[in-house]
Amino acid sequence: MSKVATFLCVLLLSHQTLCDGNETSENSIPEEKMYDDYRLPTSITPENYKLEIITQLNDTQGFGFSGVVWITMNVNAFADNITLHMKNLTIESDKVQLFELPQVTANDSMIEKSSRDYEKSLNEERKIRKIQYVPKHDYMIIYPAKILSKFRKYVVKIPFEGDLDTSLIGYYRSSYFDKKAQKKIWLAVTQFEPTHAREAFPCFDEPEMKATFDISLVHHKMYNSLSNMPLKESKEMEKIEDFVVDTFETTVPMSTYLVAYCVSDFEYKEATVKMKDDVKFRIYARRDAMDQVDYAAEVGPKVLKFYEDYFKIKFPLPKIDMIAIPDFGAGAMENWGLITYRETALLYRANASTLSAKHRVAEVIAHELAHQWFGNLVTMKWWTDLWLNEGFATYVASLGVAYLHPEWKSLDEESVDNTLHIFKFDALKASHPVSVTIGHPNQISQIFDAISYSKGSCIIRMMHKFLGEESFQIGVSNYLKKHEYANAKQDDLWAALTEVAHSQQSLPNELSVKEIMDTWTLQVGYPIIKVHRNYDENSAEITQTRYLSDRFKTRSDVEFCWWIPLTYVDSETREFNVSHAQDWMKCGKENIPEMKRIENLPDKDQWVIFNAQLSGLYKIQYDRWNYKLIVKTLNSENFKNIHQINRAQLIDDAMDLAWVGEQDYGIALAMINYLRQEDEYIPWKSALDNLRSVNRLLIRSELYGVFKAYVQHVLEPIYEKVGGISEPSKSERLDAVKHQSMICGWSCRFGVGDCVEKSVELFARWMKETEPDHVNPVPLNLRSVVYCSAIRMGKEAEWLFLWTRYINSNVGAEKSLIISSLSCSREQWLLGRYLDWSLNSTLVRKQDAASVFGGVAREEIGFHLAKNFFFEKIDAIHQTLSPDTSRISRFIKPLAEQMSTEKDIHELKELVTVKHKVFEKSTLGVKQALETVELNNQWKLNTYMDFSRRLNRMMARNFDYSLEDDEQEEAKAI
Template sequence: MRWLEIALCVFFIYNNVITANPTAQKEEEEKQPVKEEQQTLIADENDEKKVYDNYRLPLSITPDNYKLEIFTHLNDSEGFAFKGIVEITLTVHEFADNITLHAKNLTIPTMNIELRDVTENENVKIKSVELMPKHDFLIIYPQSILSKFRKYVVKIPFVGSLDTDLVGYYRSSYLDKAANKRIWLSVTQFEPIHAREAFPCFDEPEMKATFDISLAHHKMYNSLSNMPLKETKEVESVKDFVKNTFETSVKMSTYLVAYCVSDFEYKESVVKMKDDVKFRIYARRDAMEQVDYAAEIGPKVLKFYEDYFDIKYPLPKVDMIAVPDFAAGAMENWGLITYRETALLYQSNASTLSAKYRVAEVVAHELAHQWFGNLCTMKWWSDLWLNEGFATYVASLGVAHLHPEWKSLDEESVDNTLDIFKVDALKASHPVSVTIGHPNQISQIFDAISYSKGSVLIRMMHKFLGEKAFRFGVSNYLKKHAYANAEQDDLWHSLTASAHEEQSLPTSISVKDIMDTWTLQVGYPVIDVKRDYDTNSATITQSRYLSDRYTTRSDLDFCWWIPLTYTFGENRNFTSSSAQDWMTCNKNKETEEKKIENLPDSKHWAIFNIQLAGLYKIKYDADNYKLIVDTLNSDEFETIHVINRAQLIDDAMDLAWTGQQDYGIALDMINYLKQESEYIPWKAALDNLRIVNRLLIRSQLYGVFKAYIRHILKPIYAKVGGISKVPDQTQLASVKHQSMICAWSCRFDVGDCVKKSVEFFNNWMIETEPDHINPIPLNLRPVIYCTAIRLGNENHWKFLWQRYVNSNVGAEKSMIISALSCSREQWVLSRYLEWSLNSTLVRKQDASFVFSGIAREEIGFFLAKSFFFDRIDDIYQTLYPDTSRLSRYIKPLAEQMSTQKELTELKDLVSIKSKAFEKSSQGVRQALETVELNNQWKINNYLQLASRLNHMRMRNFDYEDEIAEENNEKKSATELSMA
């Protein structure tokens, strides 16, 4: 009998065992009588309330050190499992009658749990052990009261299963093509609350401790953990097993603990760090040629952060590892950072420049976490944004440092801000600092609010505080709370002190006064600027912006401290984004009108929020709008900063959505794009038009709308060089711009986009070695693949699917997965949806991408909708246990639903399958509100937009000529696709 089976038999035959899993535990209880001397209770909800009904751990006992030993078995013929022993050194701060910690999905032999009083050097008898499944608590009751200020050691053995759930300690695999063999590995993902599924622990971020980790496994594998390897020994009791012991870690939270057992190889960076910090990139053997870029930029950005924060990286090494199956983009485990392959690996002849940017962005983000999150950690998940918002913003600084030629900082900031304007305009949004009602809600706040809005708010602070005050304040905050925990008020205190010292804020104002209005309440403001052209002044008021035009007083009962920046048409100054004035907000959420004097005369415009320095929208009076539109539609349009050109379009479209202004103003602003060549304004316009496109696609107005889109795209398609021009690989904005314009042009049959795309793809299909020779321009492959699949047949789809199967590059596989969703063959899409639930065909981490790609297509939407409604239970099981990802399924459907019937259908599904949606309630609420808003828009805006588009058609473009040209393009494309 194999070692694992022996161990399990010993556990079950000779010991009382509890299983930290409610279902399994109940079954075991029914089978076995409970022994009086070692009673184990399986508490129901009423019992739990009698013991302890707070989901937070009591603070009477805290951990100092974990000695963790794990045996990992990676062989499918013998079962995937792990066993281990953890010894936790504890400090008792108050007299206690129990030790409460976390355990979940672990089998624990209760008779083998030991407790020792370190202070008195004597063993303590254990009276009983029980579980509280509601909160994943493992509660150990000693015979005697634990004494205050003493130290104890509790020793707990456990056994667990290496599943494929992508959380806790799980298994992943890859196909070794040379040996034609599947190779297994094991890896951890503990954030936010999954360490408890790998070993019993105090699984809360404030419960920091040091860790001594040992990993035992077959000698054919190697292993990694947070710290460098200390020693390797043979395991005498298990043949061919070795045990790697790692150095004692720094003090850290359980969610940052990491270990991995694999046969991966590594490449050490040739960029040397000071203090001999080793920097290594691990990957499967077949992918080692893809690690060079990460090995090059990693040490550089780490050094940048050391200088920026004035704090040395505290560990002796950084290992970064590319995991084939990984639910998140990456995880910042201290000293052992885990990545999805697409976020770490880059191959120049197969990865686009956008894929290269993603690697730089994610690497910079995770290394920023080594300070924000790891060194200084939020006390509780309510302040997750302190981790993610800071890492997102600081990563943009890191990427700008690595690649100044990309000029990515402005684009990143604008992208984040415009995205947040849409998400945070929902009533179902949430504050940045959000109250967590139960730990199972934590995963839902790993969203755009915590990441993007958090980043935008930090950028806003950076702007109004100034570089020196911001940098010193952040550095002092990190130094003061190093190896400890903090709340946002601690950050506000440090920033206020540096701001007052640098005189960037009056001493009567604190950062807390300002920022609490942005982090503790939901949403953002729109300021209404009404100019008085007789007195050259303006009156400004603020209110909350909501996409829903039907609001109540409670919806709008908000106000913010708003840093005001502005410039004028006669003395344009778009360079300074420091606050020129403030709109204030008192504790009663009251704000007064703000009057701005010394504005220009009636011949010159005024523009507020320079370079989007603040998270707010602006509504102008009609005369000021006319002045701005006239400038935009003249040869002086570039005198308005490019970011503000994007902002003006986005604000106008959003205000037209809610009826606060006419669509005529928004369309007049978009009209200037015929002479615009910059990426950011075009992206702002097309992102807004994409929303309108989804709502019109099944309406009789769609023909006119398509003609309008073709009309505005023709000049820019020619300007970017069309689909045939090979973009400059060094200019990120140019590449993204050409790709975006070509994607829209191919979708709307502009120019030769369709014809050339299909020609490119057909030429690739006739290559004798298509996996090695690809004639399609690298950075335009996503567009060309999608266009060819959309207009092609089954052979085209099968050809591209085979390229997916054969590809060894994660970024390329991800690109192909998206393109395959573009098909119009219904049976092909139906089969593809089925494949998304089969992890041997589509990795579990990619299932939602397949679904969302199909759901966003004109024909695919109906198939995806039926699939979601019919197969919700199967989708739930595929995602389990991280069922919060169901929001990734419901969101793309909701975006295209706009009728009361569809809303009712969706509500009924959520009601009937309430258990399935329990952990995605935030996303469900947002999806339902999205459908309501879409319906509201069609009722209120459809006729107005129809009138405006028809009026523009009569003035600016010939609808019949557009339709004729479109039909000719389709005919040509169809003939080519059948070649």
């Protein structure tokens, strides 16, 4: 090599486009500067992992794992190093080896061999000059003595060891108490999403770095093991007594975050519904819970078949195992072929789990199985497009549940619930776009939030509506087929949908899905459209702006523009089933909103309602006269002329506009007043969710007595209509059951009818049962209401009785319900002790600590206790959550909801400043919490008086209310 060539090789090393065969010296490369990027270089990509893990689960000998990984790599450009991920593993650098693969060898044939034969089949070993570790990015950097040749394959062998801790991430341990054996049983399981595979084995831990995996698990013979693929063979270990090695079939190409394995003594049940192509479907659980797997075994194959038909793509693996883990940080994880669940998300027992719990199981199973296509088969290139996984899985799961249980009528309820939830969350300045730029990987966990899930689902539903069923379904199927086993960006999906939409003429040729949807995914927030009708010309002018919960917004805060699919209905036609866009609000040059004029509207005596059945993610503000027409209809016997989803929407929009002072509370209260004749769940849920926000701010004010009387007035008719506590709903409709539970819950809290009396009576009967763990007279779907009411009215005896039921219960959903109910107590010492217990994993599982805290914090008596507990024990809470401390936002948010004073703001800001290291992985959640307190303070200072004046005026009229009377009173006051 010439001197010039040598000089270029040294100069260009950092770009990894170098010269074959050049031997480097240790001092020739500024290594630390080279790897200050959080993304892996693309000069080397993995092709196959041969992974062997030995798992030690023993109280006396300890908990840990050791293993070896052989990674077959493709060198795409001359490279002077191999950079991969590793975290919290012990690696002896002198045992790391590098081999070059023979040029003419089928890699697939080598991975079939044993470890010893596998190494023999490799070419000569390449000398390793140095190994460097960069903790900032979890990097392990291997420097070979010679440059790695372009277009050649190499194998790196890395032995490693790690601890099986209880962190709920990486490869960790869980446990349960076996009642039959009367002892604690351990198990080990993985949770790798988003970036925790590197804590189990060295790997290229980025979603785009897909590879195949050959996994072998070594464990004591008392256990069995599972992984992504079927077991190929199991044999006894020669060198380790009583241990076996389980070898699994080679996986399809997949990302590291989807790799999964588990060592346990669990049993399984095979699904009764057989899949075509002999796909095996099994449900695993601890022995004591095997009577709770039947429902999952029934619905799992059904919804999988639904997706196969919907996407027109067969499930590509030979099996699916679903397993219920006693300790699990998430709800579930979609690992390809081995889906892991929290017990409450997979197990169901008819006489102990409510219908809502059953719906939750169906919903989560449908969500995780949707991921087998969205996320597993086609994976986002980088976490920026996490929403492509989670938003799609959330929306498609709602279709799956509707297919499984048409009698539930759940699709409308889920759609409205997602939309109304996101209206509150995404109205914060501290929200973020759906497709959000991710910098360092430690930011990733923060975007597993309502934006990625609920907003992602809402905008996909909106797109589904304006494209139509056929275009949507064909476009999605084409996208999945084109990118199967690979990675994609949202633009790839837009391109597939646009092509079909143009061919089907469901979208004008001059308009693309990308142009529309980029305004919804790349911008934060959502629009509110303002409709000003011209009653002389039967037209309307419509403008758009961003809706924010902050009344003190700047121009730059709201100057956004969305492509909005407009639908609208009038009181004469009442065509609420329209879903395609009747017109569009467009964005002009430089993304500037264009004013829209709508012609041919009805006469002055007819209302117009936009956004039929909430088909789009936007709010509406009408002129005063149109509101009067709507309120008049709502408060008449013809209120059902307006679709129930739009009745919910009208209440939510009016309450949100009043919250920020853009509209007086008269309109909102006039709408809510009609609820005395409403019998549908969705409008009631909208109203009560909004009143809950007001309730939190009034509960410690002088107005609370009037507010309580108002809520009682609204609730009284519906409490009797749903049957109260005494008559449990017999309907098969999920919304009917949820409706009764919600109405009874509010009625008991506000002292309506015989709600409290009947609840206390039922609970007392339960306490007198000789076998209370087997005989429970409390109606199943009303237990959350009865338990909470009895605990609120009771003392230590009632609390300890329910705590004992928690300890004895074998059903996750029941335990979760009890955890929530125990926080309803008014005994401060009981709540204080309960908070202390939440940090003791022998009493309350780590996964449930935030639920205990949130339950206490949301109660009138518990709030101050929870606040003091959080401020005084923040370090202990942080330590309990470690290492996944991003979950601390689950503690700060329920506190922030109840806080509203300048003092609260100052105290919270000071805590965050002083304990900045505690909150460094939850910065987004902290910002949202601080903004929530500030918004509450704004309401108290600026909106409280308007609400108070109108509520007192209603009280004086015995809550007989009309907009006309209210306007007259306002005129007199002026």
